[in-house]
Amino acid sequence: MLTAQRLGDAELSSSLHNAKNAAEESILAASAAIRKLAPGETLYIEGELAISCFQVVSGVVKEYNTLIDGRRQITDFYSLGNIFGISEADEYLHTAEAVTNCVVRIFPRDTYLQYALASREQSQKIVTDLMTRLHRAEERAIMLGRMNARQRVATFLQRLSEDQGHPQKIRISMSRQDIADHLGLTIETVCRVLTELKKTGYIDMDGARILSIKEPERMENIACVGSTML
Amino acid sequence: MLTAQRLGDAELSSSLHNAKNAAEESILAASAAIRKLAPGETLYIEGELAISCFQVVSGVVKEYNTLIDGRRQITDFYSLGNIFGISEADEYLHTAEAVTNCVVRIFPRDTYLQYALASREQSQKIVTDLMTRLHRAEERAIMLGRMNARQRVATFLQRLSEDQGHPQKIRISMSRQDIADHLGLTIETVCRVLTELKKTGYIDMDGARILSIKEPERMENIACVGSTML
DNA sequence: CGCCGCCTTGACTCCCTTCAATGCGAGTGG
DNA sequence: CCACTCGCATTGAAGGGAGTCAAGGCGGCG
Numbered sequence: 001m002l003t004a005q006r007l008g009d010a011e012l013s014s015s016l017h018n019a020k021n022a023a024e025e026s027i028l029a030a031s032a033a034i035r036k037l038a039p040g041e042t043l044y045i046e047g048e049l050a051i052s053c054f055q056v057v058s059g060v061v062k063e064y065n066t067l068i069d070g071r072r073q074i075t076d077f078y079s080l081g082n083i084f085g086i087s088e089a090d091e092y093l094h095t096a097e098a099v100t101n102c103v104v105r106i107f108p109r110d111t112y113l114q115y116a117l118a119s120r121e122q123s124q125k126i127v128t129d130l131m132t133r134l135h136r137a138e139e140r141a142i143m144l145g146r147m148n149a150r151q152r153v154a155t156f157l158q159r160l161s162e163d164q165g166h167p168q169k170i171r172i173s174m175s176r177q178d179i180a181d182h183l184g185l186t187i188e189t190v191c192r193v194l195t196e197l198k199k200t201g202y203i204d205m206d207g208a209r210i211l212s213i214k215e216p217e218r219m220e221n222i223a224c225v226g227s228t229m230l
Numbered sequence: 231m232l233t234a235q236r237l238g239d240a241e242l243s244s245s246l247h248n249a250k251n252a253a254e255e256s257i258l259a260a261s262a263a264i265r266k267l268a269p270g271e272t273l274y275i276e277g278e279l280a281i282s283c284f285q286v287v288s289g290v291v292k293e294y295n296t297l298i299d300g301r302r303q304i305t306d307f308y309s310l311g312n313i314f315g316i317s318e319a320d321e322y323l324h325t326a327e328a329v330t331n332c333v334v335r336i337f338p339r340d341t342y343l344q345y346a347l348a349s350r351e352q353s354q355k356i357v358t359d360l361m362t363r364l365h366r367a368e369e370r371a372i373m374l375g376r377m378n379a380r381q382r383v384a385t386f387l388q389r390l391s392e393d394q395g396h397p398q399k400i401r402i403s404m405s406r407q408d409i410a411d412h413l414g415l416t417i418e419t420v421c422r423v424l425t426e427l428k429k430t431g432y433i434d435m436d437g438a439r440i441l442s443i444k445e446p447e448r449m450e451n452i453a454c455v456g457s458t459m460l
Numbered sequence: 461c462g463c464c465g466c467c468t469t470g471a472c473t474c475c476c477t478t479c480a481a482t483g484c485g486a487g488t489g490g
Numbered sequence: 491c492c493a494c495t496c497g498c499a500t501t502g503a504a505g506g507g508a509g510t511c512a513a514g515g516c517g518g519c520g
Contacts, residue, residue, distance in 0.1 A: 087361050088365065130360035141370050148507075175466070192469080195468075
């Protein structure tokens with residue numbers, strides 16, 4: 001869901017190597033700058049004036065809030081094609097930081113918004129995309145509010161798998177701490193659950209960052225993704 | 231936040247007794263039907279074909295998902311002026327049910343979407359509104375993922391207070407079960423926290439449904455609303 | 461080799477859930 | 491007017507799952 005699946009039409013149309021309507025696309029492309037980031041580098045910090053928005057060209061970016069007690073809540077991980085950094089406010093509502101080495105395209109916020117509202121079709125796309133994001137945010141709320149640690153981790157691994165096109169071996173780009181901060185758990189709990197999933201034969205691991213899901217159907221049962229069915 | 235505060239421009243412009251641009255407004259009003267609901271009546275059920283969207287004229291409506299194990303996650307309570315029932319999908323993603331006696335206006339979904347995208351200004355409003363909702367959903371995710379029971383209840387009470395314009399006495403329209411289902415807690419925990427807040431002098435209660443916050447500042451410290459500050 | 465950051469594992473604690481019983485107020489019928 | 495009942499709310503006791511604190515383990519890199 002993080003990349004391909006989540007790419008709403010809005011992103012697709014302005015996605016890399018995918019510009020059907022090059023005329024409209026060029027409006028954006030013309031004003032796009034490129035920036036490279038090393039792991040840990042920040043694109044923007046919560047509260048800063050939001051002058052730009054971004055699109056991932058390569059790598060993974062995390063977006064998070066820092067709570068007063070120092071804990072972090074990672075709201076999302078962005079990868080290839082994802083656009084981020086826009087909100088209803090004039091300030092950034094999150095902090096964005098590179099997880100891996102990254103390349104991002106940078107658009108002036110105003111330019112992007114003008115482009116987004118330029119035509120009825122564009123507006124429609126943006127609206128649909130926002131509704132999808134809203135839906136996803138609500139699903140995440142259900143996950144955080146209702147699922148236990150095992151379900152959260154299993155769901156997370158399934159999403160990772162989807163993002164990468166269900167390969168044999170899944171690459172986990174982010175640290176255990178990042179996973180914990182995303183799932184509302186502690187790093188220790190994430191580790192313990194992974195160990196348990198390994199012992200019970202759900203997954204295999206090749207080092208800490210390479211993983212394979214052995215029995216996707218059984219995982220499905222744990223994760224209950226889209227489990228809000230009646 | 232549930233009513234006045236949350237009313238994005240999109241809602242305000244089409245809100246009751248507040249139609250500045252009556253011409254545009256009439257497009258909607260002309261196609262609006264009215265329906266009255268008793269507590270517990272449903273407007274729509276998750277998975278149904280989404281043919282209408284709704285606006286609260288009076289009363290409170292809850293919107294929730296039912297999980298496979300029968301638990302419910304209430305995503306939101308809607309009151310005066312709030313519009314709900316639209317999504318990116320052709321099916322409703324939630325179930326909507328009256329909490330109190332309610333009156334709602336009903337719009338055909340297509341009519342509403344046409345209206346929403348009719349002009350650049352309208353689109354802008356819808357986009358802004360959706361971004362605000364997204365932001366709120368993310369805050370709720372943080373609440374569910376990171377706050378303990380006391381913080382969640384305190385935050386909920388503050389929101390209720392805001393909605394009602396910070397009166398001396400707050401009316402709690404929904405049941406303890408509804409509150410629990412909204413906050414990701416059990417009914418017992420909600421009760422215990424309320425009792426504790428009462429004993430420690432934060433609140434007073436006059437029956438189960440009337441409440442007053444005695445020391446808003448101290449409550450603020452518990453709740454940490456918008457606690458995502460650096 | 462040895463350091464350093466990240467990951468893993470263990471023991472203990474605590475908050476919330478679960479299960480169960482009781483309280484309470486509104487509506488009903490005797 | 492009172493007894494009864496029914497739904498909702500409250501309180502208590504016990505258990506479990508995740509957090510906390512602490513101690514290694516592992517791998518990359520100088």
